Structures are given as structure tokens and as C-alpha cells.
Amino acid sequence: xxxxxxxxLLLKFSIHLGVRNNDDLNQVRWSATTKPSLGGFSLYxxxxxxxxxxxxxxxxxxxxxxxxxxxIIVASTLGFIxxxxxxxxxxxxxxxxxxxxxxxxxxxGSDIYIRVLGIPAFDYLITIIWVIxxxxxxxxxxxxxxxxxxxxxxxxxITFIIAxxxxxxxxxxxxxxxxxxxxxxxxxxxxxxxxxxxxxxTGSQFxxxxxxxxxxxxxxxxxxxxxxxxxxxxxxxxPMLVFIVxxxxxxxxxxxxxxxxxxxxxxxRDHITHHLAYLGLKDRxxxxxxxxxxxxxxxxxxxxxxxxxxxxxxTLFAFAYFILLxxxxxxxxxxxxxxxxxxxxxx
Numbered sequence: 001x002x003x004x005x006x007x008x009l010l011l012k013f014s015i016h017l018g019v020r021n022n023d024d025l026n027q028v029r030w031s032a033t034t035k036p037s038l039g040g041f042s043l044y045x046x047x048x049x050x051x052x053x054x055x056x057x058x059x060x061x062x063x064x065x066x067x068x069x070x071x072i073i074v075a076s077t078l079g080f081i082x083x084x085x086x087x088x089x090x091x092x093x094x095x096x097x098x099x100x101x102x103x104x105x106x107x108x109g110s111d112i113y114i115r116v117l118g119i120p121a122f123d124y125l126i127t128i129i130w131v132i133x134x135x136x137x138x139x140x141x142x143x144x145x146x147x148x149x150x151x152x153x154x155x156x157x158i159t160f161i162i163a164x165x166x167x168x169x170x171x172x173x174x175x176x177x178x179x180x181x182x183x184x185x186x187x188x189x190x191x192x193x194x195x196x197x198x199x200x201x202t203g204s205q206f207x208x209x210x211x212x213x214x215x216x217x218x219x220x221x222x223x224x225x226x227x228x229x230x231x232x233x234x235x236x237x238x239p240m241l242v243f244i245v246x247x248x249x250x251x252x253x254x255x256x257x258x259x260x261x262x263x264x265x266x267x268x269r270d271h272i273t274h275h276l277a278y279l280g281l282k283d284r285x286x287x288x289x290x291x292x293x294x295x296x297x298x299x300x301x302x303x304x305x306x307x308x309x310x311x312x313x314x315t316l317f318a319f320a321y322f323i324l325l326x327x328x329x330x331x332x333x334x335x336x337x338x339x340x341x342x343x344x345x346x347x
Contacts, residue, residue, distance in 0.1 A: 037198040037199065037200025037201070037203075038200065039187045039197050039198060039200060039202075040080065040084070040087075040202030040205075041203075043183050043184065044202070044203075046182070047076060051072075051073055051176060053179075054069070067110050068217070071111070071213070072112070072209075074110075075107050076206055076209045079100075079210075080205065084201075084202045086201040087200045100132045103131060103209050104128040104131035105128075107212070107213055108127055113127040114126045115220070116235070131212045134208050134211060134243070135204075135208030135212065137208070137246040137247065137249070137250040139201060140250055141245070141246050142200075143267075144271075145194065145195040145283050145284070146188060146192045146284065147286070147290060148203075149188045149191050150188065150291045151245050151291060152184055152211065153184045154298070155243065155294070158301060159218050162218050162219065163218050166221070166222075168217075180210065215243070220239055222235055222304075222305050233310075234304070234315070237318040237319075242297070242298075242301060244293065244322065245290050248322075248325065248326050248329055249273070251326065252271070256270060272329055272333055275337055276332060276336060278339050300318070300321065
């Protein structure tokens, strides 16, 4: 309710604040209609409110909780500022990258990082790649009404389930996850097609940091028995399936742009969302299809985290599922591309 109220007030009392359209340099929107990019404000403000409540309910003498929470707050705030600057001034990509790198360092300094081999330099590098990659992936996915918000909702839901299974879902964790889920739903009321506002980089950069942090806390920690080798595929499989939609979209766009000798960091209408629309799907149906892909992957995730003894077959199945889905998307992508080219030729 608070998120919906904030968004309603922002729409009511702002006319040009955060307005974005297809003339912007750093992002090409699917809709040609000019709309304000204000959704990130409600996501961030609700986040600050819910972590304040969580802080009151938690033992203030708990150093681990305080360290984690401070790290997430500072990194998420920096992500919000990076997005706000980009929405306002179209900042230089290098400046944006430095800001994202700083977010990763803040999380690492707060002991929130991916533990793969137990070698700090290697683990930190994987963490930096994951944080920066996810911040850009969530940002790239925000190109059509309702996509990023609905996919983020599904990720938070499965995170809540995973946290409950692992025994980490205490009242404070529940408040933070459910609170941010509510913030996204409140934003979706105004972002579902036909939308009244965009999330903007303010929202996508904040969400990227937030999702990266909770993924490292709840998704990357699943390993086999304690005396198993340090490097284990299980801990890669879980986040791969949880973030399957943004990962496939980012991989598709990056590979195809590099093949065309184009920068993968420049906006364009070459995402999987656009090509599903070229196939004839309406915008809201594109959002529903991608949300279903995300939700269908979750029963597989739940099954895999419950396996006490990891088998090689599970790794092969998970990667085969990911690759199969990736290839299906490529087939649909190419069909949409061909239909769009034919349509342009007949004009």
C-alpha cells in the first residue's frame, strides 16, 4: 500500500520529473510514449522503511546482522544514486561502471560475497563479476512494461522459500523480503501495460544491488557434504536457474551485439522481449510469458536444494534445461527478427 501511495503521489505532483522517452541516449524504450521514470523512488524508500523496522526487531548487539544490513543499505543506496544520476544526467558509462564496482566492494567489505574456492582473490573476482553483471542485466531487462518488476517479484518469492528451507528465514529476513515484494507489487500497479510510469535506472540499479546481495546470501551457499571439494556445481546451478530470465536475455543481447561488432552496453530494441513482440505477442503477454518461464524453473530449484547427495546427473540436467531454454528463445528470437524485417520491407 505504501509503495502504491508513493507512486500515486509522485504521478500526481510531478509532470516532468524523471521523464524519459526514446530520445534518451543511454536507453531505448519500447513504448514511444513519454512517461516519468519515478518507480525507483518507491522501491528505495520502502526498502529504507522496512530495514529500519527489521533493525528495531533484531538484537542490536548482533554484529553479523549489523554488518550485513549496513552493507546492503550502503550498497543499495549507492545503486539508487547511480541510477538517479543516470536518469537525470545520462552519466558516462565509465562513471557508472566505477559506481557498480564500488557497490561490489561494499558488499565484499560487509562479508557478503560468493565463496567458491575459498581463495579470497578468486572469490572476490567472481563476486564483482556477479554484482556488476546483475546490475546491468536487471537494467537491460527494463525495456518493456512490467518485465523487470514482475521477474524481480518472482525472484524474491523463490528467495523467501529458499531462505525458509535453509533456516535463515527469521522475522527480520521475512520483513525485508516481503516488504520489498510489496513495494514491487505497488509499483506494478502503475507499470503494468499500459503503464503510467517507468522504473528508470534509479529502480533497476537499486534492484540490481539488492537482488545481488540476497542472491549471495541465500542462493550461492548450497553445496554438497562438508568434506566435498571446494568447487561444486550445485552452488552455480541454483542462482543460474533463479535468475534464468535476465541471464538468458543478457547472454542473447551480448552475444548477438558482439557478433555484429556492436557494444553490448548501448541500448537497442534487440532484447528477447522485443522479438517476442515482433512475433505478435502483446506487451502484457510478453511479460506473462517471461514470468511463467521464471516460475516454471522454481520447482526445479526447490528439488535441487533438497537433494542431500548431489549427483552428476543433476548438474547435467540443470545445464541441459538452461541451454534448451536458451536455444528455444533463440529460435523465437530469429522468427521475430524475420517477421519484423518483412514488415519493414513492406512499408
